[in-house]
Amino acid sequence: MSIWDVLARHGKELIEHAATRLQFHLSTDPVPHLWVDILTRNVPLARGLTPHDQERLLRVARLLLDEVPFEGCDGVEITEDIRVTIAATAALLVHRLPYPRFTKLVRVLVYPDTFLPVRARSWHDVAVEEPEATLGQAWMSGVVVLSWSAVQRDATSAASGNVVLHEMAHILDAEDGIFDGQPLHDDPSQGERWAATLEREFAIQRAAVEAGEDAPLNDYAARNHAEFFAVATEAFFCTPDRLRDRLPDLYLQLSRFFREDPSASSVPA
Numbered sequence: 001m002s003i004w005d006v007l008a009r010h011g012k013e014l015i016e017h018a019a020t021r022l023q024f025h026l027s028t029d030p031v032p033h034l035w036v037d038i039l040t041r042n043v044p045l046a047r048g049l050t051p052h053d054q055e056r057l058l059r060v061a062r063l064l065l066d067e068v069p070f071e072g073c074d075g076v077e078i079t080e081d082i083r084v085t086i087a088a089t090a091a092l093l094v095h096r097l098p099y100p101r102f103t104k105l106v107r108v109l110v111y112p113d114t115f116l117p118v119r120a121r122s123w124h125d126v127a128v129e130e131p132e133a134t135l136g137q138a139w140m141s142g143v144v145v146l147s148w149s150a151v152q153r154d155a156t157s158a159a160s161g162n163v164v165l166h167e168m169a170h171i172l173d174a175e176d177g178i179f180d181g182q183p184l185h186d187d188p189s190q191g192e193r194w195a196a197t198l199e200r201e202f203a204i205q206r207a208a209v210e211a212g213e214d215a216p217l218n219d220y221a222a223r224n225h226a227e228f229f230a231v232a233t234e235a236f237f238c239t240p241d242r243l244r245d246r247l248p249d250l251y252l253q254l255s256r257f258f259r260e261d262p263s264a265s266s267v268p269a
């Protein structure tokens, strides 16, 4: 049984003890040179990491790749480029946490370009759908659907959003069985602070959008708490200075959750 299975079964109870298990399961074998090249080329958000942290990021990505099958749709042939780009970008969300977190992720489907919305298989397998439902989807059952062209579009340092971070944030959110913008926190008091901040800052976002004002986040974040968390996660990694300026409390809580401060490493304007 892998740590993935253990965490999926026992969740919260094991989180405190998972750090040492992860260290045990994170192979110390060097990652392939090709992976480092792909990271350099396709994951600009990792360029600020030290070589040591980049290597660890790729080891976390390997953990994900070992556990989660990738499937090409509509003619996509799954390549190392596709696998490593998506897994390393996803790993940005969790590589500073003391345990792996994509316990609910069971499969990644990759389409060449925009795709028609996929229907959930049953009423209880809720899918989180995107604006035109064409670039990415996350299902409660742990399926993530991505457009490779959208992933590539976001693989530039000028990108203000990132579809992989968005959908994987939904998967983090779904770990407790509900899309509500509240991921599992290892410290319960942190969870309470997060819930209070989420309520307050979501209200600010929704009021700005309804008034037609310049909202702190992409308008889509006003749709519900789940989308607010996913869009805020994109902003935290892609445009951290703006997020810190507009919603400083939210930035602080995200910084505690993801255990980093991307704004601090940004080049001052």
Ligand SMILES: [Zn+2]
Binding pocket: 128, 129, 130, 166, 170, 226, 227, 230
């Ligand atoms: Zn979404």
